[in-house]
Amino acid sequence: MRFVILMILTMMASAVTAQQNPQAPPSGNAENGKKIFTAYGCYQCHNYAANGGGAGPRLAPRPIAFPAFTRAIRTPRDEMPPYSLKMVTDQELADIYAYLLTFPAPPAVDSIPALRQ
Ligand code: HEC
Numbered sequence: 001m002r003f004v005i006l007m008i009l010t011m012m013a014s015a016v017t018a019q020q021n022p023q024a025p026p027s028g029n030a031e032n033g034k035k036i037f038t039a040y041g042c043y044q045c046h047n048y049a050a051n052g053g054g055a056g057p058r059l060a061p062r063p064i065a066f067p068a069f070t071r072a073i074r075t076p077r078d079e080m081p082p083y084s085l086k087m088v089t090d091q092e093l094a095d096i097y098a099y100l101l102t103f104p105a106p107p108a109v110d111s112i113p114a115l116r117q
Pocket residue numbers: 037040041042043044045046055056057058059064068069072073076077078079080081083088096
């Protein structure tokens with residue numbers, strides 16, 4: 001009985017955490033994301049460094065929030081071809097997102113002496 005109560009409390013606690021943090025991306029595998037980014041042709045428009053290219057905007061560092069990221073890929077607003085669930089699974093999107101999170105942010109502007117003068 002005590003075990004059941006504990007289980008229910010644990011489930012309630014994790015439901016609350018999930019609600020408090022709806023922006024949190026699902027956990028993804030950055031290494032697989034890197035492979036997919038190349039295999040699915042994302043790099044063709046967004047560049048290997050995901051910093052934007054001739055056709056697509058910069059995706060990293062500091063990618064947009066995961067819900068907007070998913071929307072941009074499933075139902076692009078403009079010229080990007082849509083990637084349906086059949087082409088890229090939700091887990092693969094999470095993997096790509098995890099990969100984009102690995103790009104280091106550039107240094108703060110005021111930490112660069114030449115820009116402080
Ligand atoms: C044919 C070129 C092309 C390919 C291939 C492509 N994109 Fe895009 N992407 C774009 C363009 C252009 C935009 C700008 C918005 C639009 O056209 O919908 C964009 C926008 C985005 C955005 C939204 C960025 C923002 O700041 O709003 C994300 C995220 C994104 N692409 C991810 C991807 C991923 C991940 C892949 C591979 C699965 C991919 N794209 C493949 C051209 C491309």
